[in-house]
Amino acid sequence: MSEQSGAHAMQFGIMSVSDITRDPVTGVTPSEQERIKATMAIAKHSEEVGLDVFAIGEHHNPPFWSSSPSTFLAALAAQTERLIVSTSTTLITTNDPVRIAEEYSMLQHVSDGRMDLMLGRGNTGPVYPWFGQDIRQGLPLAIENYALLHKLWREDVVDWEGKFRTSLQGFTSTPRPLDGIAPFVWHGSIRTPEIAEQAAYYGDGFFANNIFWPKEHYQRLIELYRQRYAHYGHGTPEQAIVGLGGQVFMSAKSQDAVNQFRPFFDNAPVYGHGPSMEDFTEMTPLTVGSPQQVIDRYAAMREHYGDYQRQLFLIDHAGLPLKTVLEQLDILGSEVVPVLRKELAKDRPANVPDAPTHAARVKAEFGDGPTRQARPGANRGDNLTGDSPYQDTPAPAGAAFGLGRKDA
Amino acid sequence: MTTRRIAVVSAGLSNPSSTRMLADRLAAETLKALAAQNIEASVDVIELRDYAHDITNNMLTGFAPPALETAINTVISADALIAVTPIFSTSYSGLFKSFIDVLDPDSLVGKPVLIGANAGTARHSLAIDYAIRPLFAYLHAEPVSTGVFAASSDWGGAGDDVAPLAKRVEKGARELADAIARRQPSVVVDPYDPSTYLGEGRSFGHMLGGLAGE
Numbered sequence: 001m002s003e004q005s006g007a008h009a010m011q012f013g014i015m016s017v018s019d020i021t022r023d024p025v026t027g028v029t030p031s032e033q034e035r036i037k038a039t040m041a042i043a044k045h046s047e048e049v050g051l052d053v054f055a056i057g058e059h060h061n062p063p064f065w066s067s068s069p070s071t072f073l074a075a076l077a078a079q080t081e082r083l084i085v086s087t088s089t090t091l092i093t094t095n096d097p098v099r100i101a102e103e104y105s106m107l108q109h110v111s112d113g114r115m116d117l118m119l120g121r122g123n124t125g126p127v128y129p130w131f132g133q134d135i136r137q138g139l140p141l142a143i144e145n146y147a148l149l150h151k152l153w154r155e156d157v158v159d160w161e162g163k164f165r166t167s168l169q170g171f172t173s174t175p176r177p178l179d180g181i182a183p184f185v186w187h188g189s190i191r192t193p194e195i196a197e198q199a200a201y202y203g204d205g206f207f208a209n210n211i212f213w214p215k216e217h218y219q220r221l222i223e224l225y226r227q228r229y230a231h232y233g234h235g236t237p238e239q240a241i242v243g244l245g246g247q248v249f250m251s252a253k254s255q256d257a258v259n260q261f262r263p264f265f266d267n268a269p270v271y272g273h274g275p276s277m278e279d280f281t282e283m284t285p286l287t288v289g290s291p292q293q294v295i296d297r298y299a300a301m302r303e304h305y306g307d308y309q310r311q312l313f314l315i316d317h318a319g320l321p322l323k324t325v326l327e328q329l330d331i332l333g334s335e336v337v338p339v340l341r342k343e344l345a346k347d348r349p350a351n352v353p354d355a356p357t358h359a360a361r362v363k364a365e366f367g368d369g370p371t372r373q374a375r376p377g378a379n380r381g382d383n384l385t386g387d388s389p390y391q392d393t394p395a396p397a398g399a400a401f402g403l404g405r406k407d408a
Numbered sequence: 409m410t411t412r413r414i415a416v417v418s419a420g421l422s423n424p425s426s427t428r429m430l431a432d433r434l435a436a437e438t439l440k441a442l443a444a445q446n447i448e449a450s451v452d453v454i455e456l457r458d459y460a461h462d463i464t465n466n467m468l469t470g471f472a473p474p475a476l477e478t479a480i481n482t483v484i485s486a487d488a489l490i491a492v493t494p495i496f497s498t499s500y501s502g503l504f505k506s507f508i509d510v511l512d513p514d515s516l517v518g519k520p521v522l523i524g525a526n527a528g529t530a531r532h533s534l535a536i537d538y539a540i541r542p543l544f545a546y547l548h549a550e551p552v553s554t555g556v557f558a559a560s561s562d563w564g565g566a567g568d569d570v571a572p573l574a575k576r577v578e579k580g581a582r583e584l585a586d587a588i589a590r591r592q593p594s595v596v597v598d599p600y601d602p603s604t605y606l607g608e609g610r611s612f613g614h615m616l617g618g619l620a621g622e
Contacts, residue, residue, distance in 0.1 A: 147616055193600050194615070201612035213471040220600045228602065232612075274468030283473060 010344050011355040012337045013053025014046050014329070015088040015245065015312040018066035021319035024267040029319075032065050036072075038322040039065075043076050045326055047083040049333025052355075055088035055118065055312055060127050063269070070103040077111035084357070085111060088207075088312065089120025089188040092149070093141040094131035096165065100145075101152040101173040108178045113358025116184040118207055118243075119146060121192070137164070139194055146185075150202060153182035156374075156388045172389055180372025180392070181365060184356045186243055186310075189221060196221050200228030200240070205356065207243035208305070211314055212270065214283050215304050218244075222305050238352055243310035244301060247286040250331045254289040260324075261288050268318035291335040298336075299343040307348050309355040311340070412449040412588055414438060415486035419456045419493040419504035420526075428455065430524050430558045431492040433577050434584075438490065438522065441578075441585035449588070452486070454479045456503050463503070466510045476510075484515040487594045488584055489549070491540075492524035495532040499539040500525070508543065516549040519594075520587035522580050523555040530568070533557035552583035 016039055022029040030038065043054040054076060056069050066072060073085040085107070090100060100117070107115050121138050128135040144162045151158055152173040160168040177183065186207040187199035199206040206225040208218040226237035234240070249264075251257035258277070265277045265288070274280075281288055287297045302308060313332065316325045354360065362371055374390040416435050420427025435451045442449045456463070462476035472480055483489060493504040521544050525536050536555035544551045554576065562573040597604055606614065 143615055193602075194605050197602065197606070197612050212469060214474070217471070224600045224602075228612075271469045275465040275473065279465075279473070280469070283471075 008052060008341065009348060009352070009354045010308070010341060011052040011084065011310045012332075012340065013051045013055060013084070013086075013310070013312050014042070014315055014332075015055040015057070015086075016042070016066075016316050017057045017314065018059060018064045019269060019317050020063045020065055021269060021317065022267075023319040023321055024263045026321070036065055038325075039316065040072075040076060040079075041322060042316050042325050042329065043083070043085075044079055045329050046333075047080045049329050049337075051083070051329075051333060051337065053084045053086055053310065053312060055086040057088050058090050058122075059124065060130060061124055070107050073115065074107055074110050077107070077114055080114075082114070084114050084116065086116045086186075087118050089118045089122070091122045091127065092119040092145050093121045093138050094127055094133050095145075097145040097149040098152065098165075098168075098171075098173060101149050104183050105153065105173065105175050105177050108183050108358075109175055113178050113181075113362075115358075116186065116356070118186040118188045120188040121195075133164070139192070140164075142195065143198060146187075146198065146202075150182075150185075153177050156390055176372075176374035176390065178358070179362045179366075180374065181358065181361050184358075184361065186241075191217060191221070193221065193224055196225035197228055200225050200234070201232050203229065203232065203234035205241035205243055205309070207310070208245065210245040210285050210301075211247050212284065215285065219304055226306065235353075236351065238306060238349065241353065241356060242305060242308035243312065244305065244308055245285075245312055245314060246298060246301075247284070247314045248294045248298075248328075248332075248336075249288045249315070250291050250294055250328060250336070252290065254293060257288050257290065264318040264320055270317075272318075291331055294336050295339050295343065298340055302344060307344070307352040309353065412442070412447060412487040412593055413485070414449055414451045414488050414490060414588075415483040416451055416453040416490040417456060417483060417492070417504075417507065418453065419491075419501045419507070421457055421494070421501070421503065423455075423457065425457075425494075426526050426558065426560070426563065427492050427494050427524075428453075429563070430526050430556065430577075431490060433573075434490045434492065434522055434524050434556060434581055437577050437581035438488075438584050438588075441582045442588060445585060445589050447585070447589055449487075452482045454482060456507050459507070460503055463506045463510055467506065472510060480511060480515075484511065485594060485596050486519070487591065488520040488522070488588050489516070490522045490524065490584070491544075492526070493540065495525050495527035495535045495539075498532065498535055500535075500543070505543075508547070513547060516544070516547045519549045520584055520591070521549045521551040522584040523551050524558070524580070525555070526558040526560075528560050530557070530559040530561070533559070550587065552580060552587055554580040554583050556580045 020035045046054050056066050058066055058069050060067050069087045077085050104117050121142050125135055141164055144164055148160055156172055158168055158171045186205040187195050188207040189195035190209045196206055208222055210218050222242055226240045229240035230237045249257055249261040262277055266272055271280055280286055287294050315328045372392045374392055377389055377391045416431050418428045418431040439449055459476045459479055462473045466472045493500040523536050523540050536557055541551055556576050558573055561567045
C-alpha cells in the first residue's frame with residue numbers, strides 16, 4: 001500500500017461486464033443484490049491486493065446489472081483510497097453527452113480525481129431504440145456525442161448545434177471538472193478503425209478489448225491509433241496511450257486451472273458451446289494455467305502492441321463464485337502483477353509516458369502552481385458579455401469583477 | 409493478358425459430393441470462357457464442409473478462426489464467385505447460409521456470382537431463383553442471369569436432353585466470364601487505411617464537419 005496509485009508506468013486492474021450468470025458447477029444463480037455486493041467486494045479487494053484500476057461496463061438488459069456505473073463507482077471510490085475507478089465502457093451512442101459530462105465530472109469530484117471514462121458504442125443492438133436512437137447511426141452518434149462531451153468539459157459556456165441532440169445556447173455543465181482538468185478518456189474498440197482515429201485525433205487513450213478476438217485484429221487497430229496519434233501532432237507513435245483487456249484463470253498447478261475453469265468456459269455466455277477452451281486460449285489472449293503461464297503470455301503483449309499503459313483483466317464473469325474470484329485476485333496481486341510490473345518496466349524507453357493519472361495531468365497543466373477551482377461568479381448567467389460564469393481560485397480581492405480569471 | 413481470381417464455394421456435405429462436381433464443372437468452363445477472351449484466371453475452391461465447425465464457432469464468438477478467416481478473405485477478395493449448394497427443404501443448405509452469415513454484409517457488393525445448385529430431382533430447380541438469387545440480391549452481389557441446376561438424373565442418361573447440363577454449364581460460365589471481363593480486376597481495400605474510411609487526404613476533422621471547422 002506504500003505506492004500511490006498512478007506512480008506506476010503501467011496500471012493493472014480488473015474489468016467486469018456485470019453479468020449475472022448461473023454457476024454451472026453448483027447450478028446456483030445469484031440474485032442481483034448478491035452479485036452487486038459481490039462485485040463491490042471484488043472491486044475493493046482489487047485495491048487490497050495492490051491493483052490500480054477497477055472498471056465496470058454499462059448494460060441495460062438482463063443478465064447484466066450495471067445500468068448505472070457512475071453510482072456504483074462513486075460508492076466504490078468512497079470505500080477505497082488509491083483505486084482508480086473507471087467504466088468499460090460507457091455508451092457514448094445512447095447516453096446524452098450532457099448527462100455523461102455531469103455524472104462523470106461529479107464522480108471526478110467525489111473520487112478526488114481517481115476516475116476515468118472509457119467510451120464505447122455498446123454491443124446490444126436494442127439499446128439504441130430503447131434510448132430513442134438508431135443503430136445505423138452508431139458511428140455518427142459516437143463521433144458527434146463525444147465532440148459535445150469534449151467541449152462541455154473544456155468550455156464553461158457552450159453553444160451547440162448538432163444532428164442528434166437538441167441544441168444548447170449558453171449552457172454550462174456542472175460541476176466543472178476537478179482542478180480544471182477534464183477526466184481522462186479512453187476510447188474502447190473491438191474492430192472499428194474510426195474509433196482508433198477518434199482517440200488519436202483528440203490525443204486521448206485507446207483501449208483495445210483484447211479479449212474476444214485474435215491479437216492480429218487488435219494489432220492493426222493499435223498500430224493505426226499510434227500512427228494517427230503522431231499524425232495529429234500529439235507525440236510520437238510510441239507516446240500514444242494504449243490500454244489492453246485480457247482474460248485469465250490461474251491455479252498453482254496448470255492442470256488444476258484447466259479443470260476448474262472448464263465448466264465455466266464451456267457454459268460462458270460469450271463463447272460457451274463454441275470452440276474448445278484449448279482452441280480459444282490458443283486464438284485469443286485468454287490464458288488458463290499457472291501464474292507463470294499468465295506472466296509469460298502477458299509480458300509478451302508489448303511485443304505485439306508496443307509498450308502500453310494499462311492492463312485490465314476480466315476475471316469475474318461466467319458464474320465464477322465470489323470466493324474463486326477473490327482467490328484469483330490474490331494470485332494476481334501477489335504472484336502475477338508484481339512480476340509483470342518488473343518485466344514490462346525492463347528496457348521501457350524513457351519517452352514512453354506513464355499511465356495517465358489526475359495528479360500527473362494536473363501537474364502537466366499547472367506545474368506546482370495553483371489549480372483551477374471553479375466557483376460561480378455573481379454574474380453567472382451573463383451571456384451578453386460572453387464572460388465566464390465562474391471565478392477561479394485563488395480568488396483575490398476584486399475577483400467578483402473578473403480579475404481572478406486564469407487569463408486575466 | 410490480365411489475371412483474375414475466382415472463388416468457388418461448394419456447400420456439399422458428403423465427400424465425394426455432386427455439389428463439388430457441379431462446382432468444378434462451372435469453374436473449368438468459366439476458365440475456358442475467360443481464356444477465349446485472353447483472360448487468365450486462377451481458381452480457389454472452398455469446401456464449406458471443411459469449415460463447418462469454424463463457421464459455428466464464428467457465429468458464437470464473433471470472430472473467424474484462422475483457417476476460416478483465410479477462406480473468407482479468399483472469397484471476398486476474388487474477382488468473382490461461383491456458389492454451389494445442395495437444395496434442402498426447398499432452399500440453400502444451412503451450412504451455405506451460415507457461411508454467408510459470417511461474411512460482412514457489404515463484402516460481396518458488386519461481385520459477379522454464378523449460382524449453382526443440385527438436388528435429387530428437377531422439381532427443385534426453381535429454388536435457385538426464389539431462394540438463392542434473392543439472397544445475393546440482398547447482399548448487392550451481381551448474380552448472372554443463368555443459374556445452373558443439376559438434378560441427379562443430369563449426371564446420367566435420363567437427364568434433360570433438350571438443354572443438357574453441359575450446355576447450361578457453358579451458358580452460365582460464359583455469362584460469368586463476360587461479367588468478369590467487363591470489370592477491372594478487384595482491388596483489396598485495407599479497412600485500416602485512413603483514406604478508406606476518411607477519404608483521400610481527409611482528416612477526422614472532416615467527419616466532425618462544422619464541429620471542428622474543417
